[in-house]
Amino acid sequence: MTAAANLLTITAVLAGAFFFLAGTVGLLRFPDTLTRLHALTKADNLGLGLVVLGLLPRTGSVVAGFKLILVWLLVLLASSAVSQLIARNARRSPP
Amino acid sequence: MSIATHISLALLLLGLAFWTIVVRDTFSAVAGFIPYGLLLTSAWLALAAIDVALTEAAIGAGLTGALLIAAASRLHKTEIAARAEQRGTITRILAAILATTMTAAIMACILRLPDRAPTLAPTVARHLAQTGVGNPITAVLLSFRAMDTLLEAIVLLVGLIAIWSLAPDRAWGGRPGQAQTEDPKGPLAYLARVLPPIGIVIAIYIFWVGADHPGGKFQGATILAAMWLLVMMSGLSDAPAIDRGWLRFLLIVGPAAFIAVGFLGVVVAGAFLSYPTGFAKLLIVLIEAALLPSLAVTLALLLAGPPRRPGRRA
Numbered sequence: 001m002t003a004a005a006n007l008l009t010i011t012a013v014l015a016g017a018f019f020f021l022a023g024t025v026g027l028l029r030f031p032d033t034l035t036r037l038h039a040l041t042k043a044d045n046l047g048l049g050l051v052v053l054g055l056l057p058r059t060g061s062v063v064a065g066f067k068l069i070l071v072w073l074l075v076l077l078a079s080s081a082v083s084q085l086i087a088r089n090a091r092r093s094p095p
Numbered sequence: 096m097s098i099a100t101h102i103s104l105a106l107l108l109l110g111l112a113f114w115t116i117v118v119r120d121t122f123s124a125v126a127g128f129i130p131y132g133l134l135l136t137s138a139w140l141a142l143a144a145i146d147v148a149l150t151e152a153a154i155g156a157g158l159t160g161a162l163l164i165a166a167a168s169r170l171h172k173t174e175i176a177a178r179a180e181q182r183g184t185i186t187r188i189l190a191a192i193l194a195t196t197m198t199a200a201i202m203a204c205i206l207r208l209p210d211r212a213p214t215l216a217p218t219v220a221r222h223l224a225q226t227g228v229g230n231p232i233t234a235v236l237l238s239f240r241a242m243d244t245l246l247e248a249i250v251l252l253v254g255l256i257a258i259w260s261l262a263p264d265r266a267w268g269g270r271p272g273q274a275q276t277e278d279p280k281g282p283l284a285y286l287a288r289v290l291p292p293i294g295i296v297i298a299i300y301i302f303w304v305g306a307d308h309p310g311g312k313f314q315g316a317t318i319l320a321a322m323w324l325l326v327m328m329s330g331l332s333d334a335p336a337i338d339r340g341w342l343r344f345l346l347i348v349g350p351a352a353f354i355a356v357g358f359l360g361v362v363v364a365g366a367f368l369s370y371p372t373g374f375a376k377l378l379i380v381l382i383e384a385a386l387l388p389s390l391a392v393t394l395a396l397l398l399a400g401p402p403r404r405p406g407r408r409a
Contacts, residue, residue, distance in 0.1 A: 077289065084282035 005057035012054030019047030033090040041083045045076055101141060108134050119178060121170055125163040132156025145309035146232040149301075153317035161324075161398055227376025229307035236311070237379045241368045245357070248350045248386055251393045255346070259337060261401040268338035271399035275330035287329035294322040302387055306376070312383045316390035323395045334399050342392065349389025353382050 026039025052072045059065045111134060115127035132155040139148035170177075182190075219231055219239060226238040236244045262269070277283055298318035305311030327334045335342050356378050357368040364371045370378045 074290075074293070077286065081282045081286040088281075 009054045009057055012050045016047045016050030016054060019043045019050065023047060034087055037083045037087055037090075041079055045079060048072055048075055104134065104138055104141060108138060121167045121174055122164075125160065125167045128163060129156050129160040132160060146230070146311070149309060149314045153314045157321065158317055158394060158398070165398070165400070225372075225375065226370075226379065228379060230305060230309065230311075232309070233305055233311055233379070237382060238370065238375060241353075241357075245350065245353045245368070248353065248390065251390065251397070252346060252350060255393050255397055258397060258401050262403070266402045266404055268336060269402040269405045270334045270336050271396065271402050272327075272334055274333070274404065275328060277328070277330040279330065283325075284329045284331060287325045287331050291322040291326060294318055294325075298322070298391075302383065305383065306380065312387045312390060316387050317394060319387070319391035320394035320398070323391065324398055327395075327399065337396070337402050345388050345392045346396075347389065349382075349386035352385035356382055 020043065023040050023043025026043065027036050030036045030039055049072055052068045055068060056065050059068060108131065111127055111131045115124050115131060118124050118127065132151060136148045136152040136156065139145075139151055216231075219235060222239075223229075223231055223234055226234045228234050228238075298315040300315075301310040301318065302312055302315030303310075305315070326332050356370075359378075360369040360371075361367050
């Protein structure tokens, strides 16, 4: 049981870290604002979700687990709204 | 955290601080300052100072960052002209010498600190039970050093008065900032409808656990202020005119309650801001509860800026 939980933690956190890395590379390499936003939001949301998933077996209490999930949901909400706003401003004022 | 994490955190902090200073563009400097505050939050977490980390994230990175972004976008028009001004070589050399000497002096002071820094922590820990609160930070802020916290709350109020005094005569008593023309069905309005209920619960939770765990009125008030600002920015509810009675009342209720409890201490316990035995926790919670709305309104209005348009529709 512990081994399975550890395996889940290692796999999920590593996968999350990979998505963060991919998102960062996309942010640095993509040519314009919209594609950079695309890289950043997709990768960060999924990356953070996987890190949270990996940390869930380590929380020790159900409440702490729910707090982690709440953090992820709040980040999803905020980052999607913010990237909509950035994208709209970028479309209105082309560089 | 391992030593490698600590070292990379310190290097990142130093690098970002350096970049924030040397970059010429004001907006880029601000854009460097905000992640700097968030990294500093991680540094405080690494030092197990969770209260400080919460405050740094809320006030240092969040609130100050937002203030600086507003300032930078306002300076944008005049910035190119200001950058064209070049000081003479002698002035620049003198400034460099002064700054370097200052840094060297501070470094020398820190290196000469005694190995075991003088600390009052054991004394605080010994007398913690008398205050009735479980979080030593709250005990220090509201019992042992209550005077500092009182002055801090008053300083914020004075800061707000200073901002208001920048108002042009015709707008005095009016509403701060520009009228918002945000799309009422857009993403910002959606966020401003969904987020505040969650934010208010979290703010009150952080305020309430502050007695025994990391948290407290300042962090809670910052979240409340952020929620209110979100509603104002999305255009769902206009910023209030600054001559409203309820607004003025909310601004002063916290410091006024604090001062009243202070004078109560003179009568009952023999010194300003000393709490009568057995009532310490009750009075501390009372002061914090009165400070929460005051701080939230003050912080939100600090960001909203000076009044710029008449409050009542003509």
